[in-house]
Amino acid sequence: MTATCIDPSEIREGDLAAYADGEADERVRRHVRRCAHCAALVARYAHTDHTLRAGLYRAACPPAETLARWQLHILSPEEELRVAAHVRACPHCQRECMELEAAGDSAMSLLLDHLKDVTSWLVASRTAAPQPVRGGVPPQQRYRTAELDIFVGTIVVQTQRQLRGRIRPPIPGATVWLMPPDAPPRNCQTDITGYFIFPDVPPGKYSLGFAWQGRAVFLRDVDV
Amino acid sequence: MTDATYSLSSLDVDELATRCREMSTRAQPIALDPCHELFRRAIAHDDQQAWAALYTQYKALALHTGRASHLDPLEQDSLVNETFARFSNWVRTPAFTRAFPPMAVLIATLKKCARSTAIDHHRRWEHQQRVAAEATLAHPQTPQSSGDAVIDALFDRERVAFLRRRLQDDAERLVFTLSWELGFTPKEIAARHADIFPNTGAVYRVKERILRRLSEDPTVQAWNL
Ligand SMILES: [Zn+2]
Ligand SMILES: [Zn+2]
Numbered sequence: 001m002t003a004t005c006i007d008p009s010e011i012r013e014g015d016l017a018a019y020a021d022g023e024a025d026e027r028v029r030r031h032v033r034r035c036a037h038c039a040a041l042v043a044r045y046a047h048t049d050h051t052l053r054a055g056l057y058r059a060a061c062p063p064a065e066t067l068a069r070w071q072l073h074i075l076s077p078e079e080e081l082r083v084a085a086h087v088r089a090c091p092h093c094q095r096e097c098m099e100l101e102a103a104g105d106s107a108m109s110l111l112l113d114h115l116k117d118v119t120s121w122l123v124a125s126r127t128a129a130p131q132p133v134r135g136g137v138p139p140q141q142r143y144r145t146a147e148l149d150i151f152v153g154t155i156v157v158q159t160q161r162q163l164r165g166r167i168r169p170p171i172p173g174a175t176v177w178l179m180p181p182d183a184p185p186r187n188c189q190t191d192i193t194g195y196f197i198f199p200d201v202p203p204g205k206y207s208l209g210f211a212w213q214g215r216a217v218f219l220r221d222v223d224v
Numbered sequence: 225m226t227d228a229t230y231s232l233s234s235l236d237v238d239e240l241a242t243r244c245r246e247m248s249t250r251a252q253p254i255a256l257d258p259c260h261e262l263f264r265r266a267i268a269h270d271d272q273q274a275w276a277a278l279y280t281q282y283k284a285l286a287l288h289t290g291r292a293s294h295l296d297p298l299e300q301d302s303l304v305n306e307t308f309a310r311f312s313n314w315v316r317t318p319a320f321t322r323a324f325p326p327m328a329v330l331i332a333t334l335k336k337c338a339r340s341t342a343i344d345h346h347r348r349w350e351h352q353q354r355v356a357a358e359a360t361l362a363h364p365q366t367p368q369s370s371g372d373a374v375i376d377a378l379f380d381r382e383r384v385a386f387l388r389r390r391l392q393d394d395a396e397r398l399v400f401t402l403s404w405e406l407g408f409t410p411k412e413i414a415a416r417h418a419d420i421f422p423n424t425g426a427v428y429r430v431k432e433r434i435l436r437r438l439s440e441d442p443t444v445q446a447w448n449l
Pocket of ligand 1: 005007008011038039
């Protein structure tokens with residue numbers, strides 16, 4: 001390696017790491033082209049970066065078997081705490097936990113396949129007492145999570161059954177998935193008021209999924 | 225216990241397995257479940273013949289839940305074997321042995337088992353891909369030459385602990401975890417922790433400090449990718 005940099009004033013700390021990632025701006029690229037010292041440093045940093053990427057990626061993640069045991073509450077209390085702390089911080093394990101939760105539920109598994117970027121996942125519970133809502137949503141079924149209410153109902157328009165619903169507080173632009181038991185899923189988007197509609201839905205039991213910004217909510221046994 | 229359960233428990237495993245197979249083709253489950261009795265014999269009495277019958281009966285379910293139907297037969301066998309090995313371990317824990325679980329719980333557990341096995345298989349595959357890709361990037365001129373030196377396993381605890389001891393403050397520990405253990409880009413890290421890193425450049429400054437220190441460390445240099 002050449003002993004010194006040709007002009008240290010042109011380079012700031014972090015520039016060479018960014019260069020190694022292909023993220024440096026033209027000022028840095030010009031410097032590295034001219035400076036053998038910095039070019040050699042970039043090569044060293046890149047090599048170390050690749051070694052760390054290969055050796056460390058998910059090295060701290062408990063095996064999926066441990067995640068499954070954690071869900072079944074068959075870990076020791078100390079292990080349980082350790083896994084819980086890890087899962088809170090690790091989106092990869094959160095995702096795998098969702099896949100494990102969905103293992104016994106084909107609709108949920110199918111939905112997960114469509115929602116690759118989702119890392120936060122809730123199953124909404126159906127509540128007994130539906131509240132009337134304004135805006136044309138027949139108040140037949142109500143689902144809740146800690147933060148959301150979801151109302152769904154069926155309405156017949158000129159012999160055609162429609163499934164309509166609304167998320168409150170409204171989440172505009174969420175993708176809504178409708179999953180019939182034996183047919184491919186369909187999807188639509190919520191409008192600015194959190195309202196959505198599926199036309200032409202044959203009677204039956206459906207699962208519904210809502211996804212927005214890496215989060216998803218799942219509804220089971222929605223009657224149409 | 226009813227007369228009918230007496231009669232189930234008096235059947236041998238072959239007869240139970242036949243009835244279990246027949247039953248699984250019926251539309252309606254029946255109250256007395258020969259499949260459940262097979263599980264009971266296998267788990268409560270560790271009856272090897274019952275385990276073998278369960279293996280035959282539920283292999284397809286394990287492959288389906290593990291989404292392994294596309295694998296070649298050898299890989300399929302290894303996945304199903306591992307699934308059953310895990311399952312027999314899990315169901316020996318007190319949570320299961322205190323009261324023998326109903327059929328729905330056994331099946332749900334077996335499915336979770338199959339999925340966890342498939343995820344662990346996938347992780348190993350993903351890791352091999354990653355190592356191969358990083359080795360190619362680390363040695364762009366000689367993509368295959370470092371084959372012998374390629375790390376085929378993740379760093380063990382000692383290596384990780386060794387690296388962690390070389391970190392000097394909380395910001396470095398955070399960047400280390402997020403960049404290399406969890407695979408976030410500096411841009412994603414800055415977005416997630418705007419309170420600590422006002423911009424991507426701030427993440428790169430910390431990352432470069434770590435890379436400089438580790439790339440000068442003879443021990444780390446010896447871990448050739
Ligand atoms: Zn320079
Ligand atoms: Zn993890």
